């Protein structure tokens with residue numbers, strides 16, 4: 196069940212240039228959250244009326260903690276980055292469907308700011324896991340991603356791991372999987388969608404779009420689907436409600 | 449204390465409704481509160497067949513507002529009747545179905561189909577700025593507005609609300625055209641045509657290039673237009689545009705609106721519409737207003 200919650204900031208820290216980790220006490224949302232879901236965060240500045248969707252990086256049901264890791268991309272996230280211990284943040288969540296937990300040999304692929312949701316997913320998957328994280332240059336969340344399974348890194352500038360993208364890292368290390376989970380920029384997701392198709396691998400990708408309601412009411416955030424959707428009766432699904440996670444074979448990127 | 453208002457003989461428990469397109473058919477928001485807290489729920493615009501809408505990005509944030517170009521994506525009237533109306537019937541609130549179309553025949557087909565359904569009002573959207581055909585083509589010319597109003601009235605079994613566009617030179621003339629052609633109620637404002645340019649990508653923020661502006665930034669324009677429309681006609685007016693609080697709603701009521709709709713504010717706060725209804729009661733208590741109807745158009 197999604198709820199509105201006034202969360203308390205436990206602490207906030209910059210973990211890489213322009214990338215912040217925000218730890219919140221948000222009991223109700225943490226209790227319900229599954230990996231791959233997101234929250235809507237509202238701005239205090241009244242001139243910014245739309246919620247900012249941010250993925251849940253980690254949630255600890257027992258202690259009611261929620262961790263978000265985000266990039267300062269514009270004015271809203273800049274406002275967020277100024278929150279400090281004891282401040283309040285207005286959230287609605289958990290939103291969206293989340294990743295299905297399949298205990299097969301898996302790839303967890305994160306590209307840039309698509310990496311955070313892989314942290315909670317890694318904690319909850321039971322099968323053999325290989326994590327492939329793609330960065331521009333500066334690394335973050337590598338400690339969390341190294342807790343289980345094996346972590347492979349790709350950097351655009353070659354400063355760490357494979358020089359290139361996540362698929363280059365997969366090829367360079369001769370990796371194979373039976374299920375793929377991916378979140379990241381659209382070109383990366385497109386390449387993974389094609390890779391999964393070629394190799395006939397079950398693949399789940401997490402999509403992004405501009406959102407207004409965040410709960411499925413306004414049809415701002417649709418993506419194209421191959422089949423007619425049961426809810427919308429056209430070839431479109433709502434990313435905020437039916438996603439953000441989709442089977443790679445059901446959507447057109 | 450009385451918060452009830454009457455629109456074309458139908459009584460609403462309070463003057464607060466939702467604005468079409470911002471509230472789906474209520475299902476999503478019913479996870480937050482009982483829709484029975486509202487005077488009425490207004491559905492997303494529905495056509496005779498499913499419409500795919502515009503490409504994304506469909507929305508952009510602007511200072512204290514937003515632009516949208518959803519393009520009237522909707523699942524068509526059959527789904528509305530089979531799925532959404534039975535759901536809404538479970539709540540103690542009135543149901544307004546917002547209707548869109550490309551041709552006069554499209555509108556009439558939906559209106560006729562809804563005549564036997566449990567719908568309290570029909571709201572005819574002749575003011576959507578985001579689709580090429582239909583919509584606004586009917587809403588920017590008083591003659592075209594009169595003609596479609598007359599046609600729709602022939603088929604309608606429920607009271608008809610004509611939803612007016614603010615993208616006109618003289619809103620009074622449009623309001624009178626709707627009244628003269630037999631509209632039972634008018635509602636306004638729909639969104640104001642706008643544009644946003646992404647200077648970093650050097651492209652339009654919306655795939656549709658232009659979009660409709662809504663939210664708190666449009667409120668003064670909306671209050672002015674509601675005031676002018678209410679003075680131009682005798683039929684009741686439903687006011688909307690940027691309402692976020694009970695105090696915002698009171699501005700519209702004092703300007704002449706019998707009821708109000710809450711739209712974009714639902715995105716900032718899923719409880720917005722309910723809180724507007726509560727805010728109106730708070731205002732009434734504060735100023736010891738016995739009957740909300742005594743304040744409709746009280747500022748001359």
Ligand SMILES: Cc1cc2nc3c(=O)[nH]c(=O)nc-3n(C[C@H](O)[C@H](O)[C@H](O)COP(=O)(O)OP(=O)(O)OC[C@H]3O[C@@H](n4cnc5c(N)ncnc54)[C@H](O)[C@@H]3O)c2cc1C
Nearest residue numbers: 245247248249250264265266268269270271272403404405
């Ligand atoms: C399901 C989902 C999960 C996300 N998870 C994360 C995450 O874990 N970490 C992270 O750093 N970012 C994440 N994003 C992207 C994040 O929402 C945007 O970076 C953020 O909204 C930017 O807000 P702003 O005010 O700083 O930027 P501005 O550009 O000033 O924002 C203007 C408007 O555009 C919207 N917007 C801008 N960029 C995006 C975008 N990429 N996606 C959707 N809306 C956008 C904003 O919400 C706002 O309404 C996610 C997006 C989605 C849809």
Ligand SMILES: Cc1cc2nc3c(=O)[nH]c(=O)nc-3n(C[C@H](O)[C@H](O)[C@H](O)COP(=O)(O)O)c2cc1C
Nearest residue numbers: 467468469493516573637638662663689690711712
């Ligand atoms: C995302 C979105 C979708 C909308 N869809 C419709 C629609 O389908 N039919 C309609 O008549 N008006 C539609 N509108 C207009 C609203 O009902 C309302 O007239 C307008 O947004 C002004 O009110 P607000 O500022 O409170 O949102 C839409 C507005 C938004 C923001």
Ligand code: FES
Nearest residue numbers: 407409413414435
């Ligand atoms: S943001 Fe409103 S439907 Fe997804």
